[in-house]
Amino acid sequence: MSHYKIHTVMKDNATVRPGECTRLDEPNLSVEDLKLLYRTMVLNRNLDGKMLNLQRQGRLGFYLTSTGEEATHIGSAFAMAKNDWVFPCYREPGAALIRGFALQDYVNQCYGNADDLAKGRQMPCHYGHKETHLVTISSPVGTQIPHAVGAAWGAKIKGDDTVVIGYFGDGATSQGDFHVGINFAGVYKAPVILFCRNNGYAISTPFATQTASESIVIKAQAYGVEGVLVDGNDILAVIAVTRRAHERARSGKGATLIEALTYRVGAHSTSDDPTVYRQDEELNEWKEKDPIERLKNYMKEKNIWNVDYEHRLQEETKAEVNLAVERAEKIGPPPVESLFDDVFADLNPILREQKQEMLRFVGSHKEE
Amino acid sequence: MAVMNIIQAINNALRLEMRRDKRVVIMGEDVGKFGGVFRATSGLADEFGAARVVDTPLSEGGIIGTAIGMALYGMRPVPEIQFADFIFPGFDQIVNEAAKSRYRSGAQFPVPMVIRTPYGGGIRGGHYHSQSPEAYFIHTPGLKVVVPSNPYEAKGLLLSAIRDEDPVIFLEPKRVYRASKGEVPEGEYTIPLGKADITQAGTDITVIAWGSMLHTVLKAEKEVRKENISLEIVNLRTLSPWDFETVIESVKKTGRALVVQEAPKTCGFGGEIVATIMEKAFFNLQAPVLRVTGWDTPFPYTLENDYLPNPARILDACKRIME
DSSP: OOSOOEEEOOTTOOSSOTTSEEEOOOOOOOHHHHHHHHHHHHHHHHHHHHHHHHHHTTSSSOOOOOTTOHHHHHHHHHTSOTTOEEEOOTTOHHHHHHTTOOHHHHHHHHHTOTTOTTTTOSOTTOOOBTTTTBOOOOSSTTTHHHHHHHHHHHHHHHTOOOOEEEEEETGGGGSHHHHHHHHHHHHTTOSEEEEEEEOSEETTEEHHHHOSSSOSTTHHHHTTOEEEEEETTOHHHHHHHHHHHHHHHHTTOOOEEEEEEOOOOSOSSTTOOGGGTOOHHHHHHHHTTOHHHHHHHHHHHTTOOOHHHHHHHHHHHHHHHHHHHHHHHHSOOOOGGGGGTTSSSSOOHHHHHHHHHHHHHHHHHHHO | OEEEEHHHHHHHHHHHHHHHOTTEEEEETTOSTTOOTTOTTTTHHHHHOTTTEEEOOSOHHHHHHHHHHHHHHTOEEEEEOSSGGGOGGGHHIIIIIITTHHHHTTTSSOOOOEEEEEEOSSSSOOGGGOOOOHHHHHTSTTOEEEOOOSHHHHHHHHHHHHHSSSOEEEEEEGGGTTTOEEEEOSSOOOOOTTOOEEEEOOSSEEEEEOTHHHHHHHHHHHHHHHTTOOEEEEEOSEEETTOHHHHHHHHHHHSOEEEEEEEESTTOHHHHHHHHHHHHHGGGOSSOOEEEEEOSSOOOSTTHHHHSOOHHHHHHHHHHHHO
């Protein structure tokens, strides 16, 4: 084991073995904060369940769940300020929701309907929202890492107190963009948090095949940035370390690489079948460390959680998701004219000509 | 008015725009104190400081990737890639990220940035200091591609490019960086992107060229004229979006066309120009449209003069067209 010890807060020791961890103080959180965190995690879980079912019923083209990893992205995004910027990858819906991205907008994006903010231009789970500084996701892995660093660097040049968080999985750390991004972050002391959800797998490829390093976080040392290892299923620990990284960034001390240890309980995507490459034992072991259960137990101890509350929350969040889906399914596709919008700020003569030609055929298609 | 070469005109444009717009940041390898290997950013670090004229690690992917992040955040980065041949570590960032961000976000996240890079041969640079990679970028929806041919254009087009709301690949003809000199207004002015210039009016053949090839065409024209062939020379200036209207109008008048391009022939931009002429002016044509291009080989070192289009090949093509 490296000298990076796993930071934890919860005393259940669910994920870590004794002696490997550094215990942090409980982060300062109100009852409302805890309830918001718990609610967002439950909403995220129920959203996953619903969307997965819709995909299996053929009502949705594709989906990516984040089941089991909710604490990583919800906790870290919660620790960020309103004016901060977020560069997500495709497995952090809770980060978007807790920052105020509306569930309806999220579901509309998955359906690519006329109300989708991005006009139906990408596969499900590739959302973005300017108002909450949530930069639109792309599929190529790791490309957002230099963007996050560049945005943070830009904020620093401009003199803003913005901090940027960039999310990625363990697989992304094998990409050039990870090394390039973290190197620039180190050189320019960019106010950025590089948040790695180490969930053990990149589709079927296990961590041991990604790197011969003993951890992801150890790479921070080589690039001269702060590195922090955290129990990614302990949301309180995730909040604590992200707040610390945030403070560090704001005070001009530069970037932090956070490695959050977690597990991808679900498949990579709806096109994947993890039973081919994973053992049930491993999965069951991690299911016992479920981040939602752990926060629930913590809240129960503090008398913030009870069965009635749980029941109500489950009903409420499921109803919210159902309603959003019901609405999204009623909204038609974006107008065909919009196909040529936003390639550039203005429609140029070449695109104008192609648009005319396309419209001619849309007409003939309808007549058939 | 002052007489400037292309390097001086670019330097002047960058200086004026950095004074006008605090969001403009220059970044690249050796662009700071040293002023860039071609001296295009010379003296800018002294005036604007190391925070806005930034020496970066030797990482084209990093320069482009972080510049995209800056642009998303609301800055106007003008990264320099030392040679166009070295742009490819940032290729994914250019074609998958910068080019598509406006579209994929429903216009929420545009990427206004200008990647400046010297391109082209004729400087004894071999494989990796000579290529003309414009076609890769023209083929990517969402990118603008601009190629000035002289100091006046370099300044006016660069100012337009920096003020543009979309990502621009700004290819600078390094072979004529210093050889091309001319009068340049000292104040601000812009040349609109997407508009070609008719360098010379003529009646027999429309010759389409850009960047350093324009100078080769102008040299050839002196020989062609002796054969009593009159060339109308169209300098595209912007390759994406290109001004097909000016080209087609000219071809309808002359009835003949020749494209001169430094890049390899197959799938080069010249092919697109020829196809468009076929689509829009076929019945006006009196002869096959020809191309004079680089060969489909890697760019050579010792034999570069046999690789590059030259006046003799252009003269030969003009004669064949007129036969």
